[in-house]
Each structure stands twice: as structure tokens, then as C-alpha cells.
Amino acid sequence: MKRRSFLKSAAAFLPAAGLDPMAFAGLPGADAPPQGMVIGAGKDRLGEAHSRGYSSILFKVLPRETSNGLFVIEHMNLVNGGPPLHKHPNQEEYFYLISGEVRFAVGDKRLTLHAGESILGPRGIPHTFAAVAGKPSHMLISFSPAGKMEEFLRATAIPNPPTEDAAFWSKFDIELVGPSPFKA
Template identity: 85%
Template sequence: MKRRSFLKSAAALLPVAGFDPAAFASLPGSDSSTHSQFIGAGQDRLGETHSRGYSSILFKVLPRETSNGLFVIEHMNLVNGGPPLHKHLHQEEYFYLISGEVRFAVGDRRLTLHPGDSILGPRGIPHTFAAVEGKPSRMLISFSPAGKMEEFLRDTAIPNPPVQDAAFFRRFEMELLGPSPFAG
């Protein structure tokens, strides 16, 4: 039996054995980075659920599928609220609004995005966002390179997340700069 066929057969048995197949996606010989992956509307890449309290998050492209070059998420049902003002030390963050309205602060700029609008949060530039009250929004966000953003979201998009102070942000190569100018 060829190695690739064996790996596919073994992977099919992982759920039966109680293992998460995603844990083995980056093994040598895995097809995850050489074939395109279809993820349906409203679906997470691994079938998981994540929430930051102000939105549900779907993982669309995982860092391990792009040699850590890209991480893409979708914010669903983004309501009033958003992350604190922060900056990334090593990655750009690109935002594309699908529906609703979202207020952004990027550096000294303040603007409201509408469906089809996008904005780049360059590395080292303070930024944050918040949905316009009463208008649930949907937005794609990509991080390049992916850095530690998947780990950050896994650690914070859970019930009762840890305190997200300056030291916590530093663990994920970000700098916490203060509350969002849209808070309150």
C-alpha cells in the first residue's frame, strides 16, 4: 500500500478511535496544504464554534495550510462591541465587510465601512473596530503572516476567557493600547 493511501485510510479511522483528525493535518504527506479546501457558507474549517462575546467566529483558512503565511476568519453576527485598541507587531490585518456597518479606527483615521468596503490595518499601526449599534454585521478578516492569531482566538473565543491585559497580548505578539474609542 502506498504511503499516501495508507495515511488517508488511517485518517478515516481517527474519529472512530476518538482522535481529532485536525490534530494530524500537518503531518508530512498530508494533503491539507496541497489541495484546495471547500468550506461552505456558515461553516468553520474544522466544524468548531468560537465566540468573542460580540460575534461568532468561523475559521476559514488555517495557518498550517499556508505554512503560517495566512489566517482567515469570518465574524458572523458582529454586534455592538469589538476588540480593544491594539497593534500587531508582525502581521498585517485586512478587513472586508460583507454586510452591515462597522466603525474602524486605524491610526488617526476614523471611518465607517459599508458592504463591499475594505481596509488594511498595517503592522505596527493601532486599530480596532465595532459594529454600528443595531446593525449585525458580517466581515472577513485575514492576518498575514498568520503569526499567533489562531492561538490567540482559541484562547479568547471561549466562555470565561482569561484576563486580556498587556502581558496577555504580548504573549501573542500584539500590544494592548487601551479601550476602544467606540466603547461605552
């Protein structure tokens, strides 16, 4: 029996046997997409829609597909706005700008990135971003390891407005540092 067929059969059997399928979600390859799976332009990995109010977010690579090693999202139509200043104690956040202009704060640095440029938000270093007003932007963001970022983005998606409560953010292993230096 091929591995994929076995995994599908096992997934169907687990609930009937009284076992929690999520207990097996972290096993390498358990939820891996078929090799070479293409996720189309403007498409979410699961066909869902996500937004934090300042952009549309598409999930491209899910944590469960990489044993929590990586989570990749695409921000489309990023407009003026962005998250508050925050830091991740256990993961790096990498930004690649596809189009437009985005302002970044990483540690003490304040800079504007243009299409084709990228920047790393190292673990433990406060960072944030905001699109330049009037210029919708498009970028890829990856988190390594993935941590609880998928859960965080689901918990703060519209209609649940992003909250700037430090205790809430800490549930997702993110430290809220303060407001964005780019807030108008």
C-alpha cells in the same frame, strides 16, 4: 504512493515511533486541505464554534494549511462591541465587510465601512473595530503572516472572556494599546 496517502501513513506512524507529529506541522503541504476544498457558508473549517462575545467566528483558512502565511476568519452576527485598541508588530490584518456597517480606528483615522468596502490594518499601526449599534454585521478578516492568531482566538473564546491584560496579549505577539475608542 500518492503524497496524501504517504502523509496519512506517516501521521499514523509518528506517534507509534515515539515522534511528535506537531514537529512536522510546519512543513509545506503537511496539513494542506485537498485542492479545491469548499468550506460551506456558515461553516467552520474544522466544524468548531468560536465566539469572543460580540460575534460568532468561523475559521476558514488555518495557519498550518499555508505554512503560517495566512489565517482567515469570518465574523458573523458582529454586534456592538469589538476588541480593544491593539497592534500587531509582525503582521497585517485585512478586513472585508460583507454586510452591515462597522466603525474602524486605524492609526489616527476614524471611519465607518459599509458592505463591499475593505481596509488594511498595517503592522505596527494601532487599530480596532466595532459594529454600529443595532446593525449586526458580517466580515472576513485575514492575517498575514498568520502568527499566533489562531491560538489567541482559541485562548480568548467564550467561556474565557477576552482579557485586557497587556502581558497576556503579548504572549500572542499582539500589543495592547488601550481601550476601544468606540466603547459606550
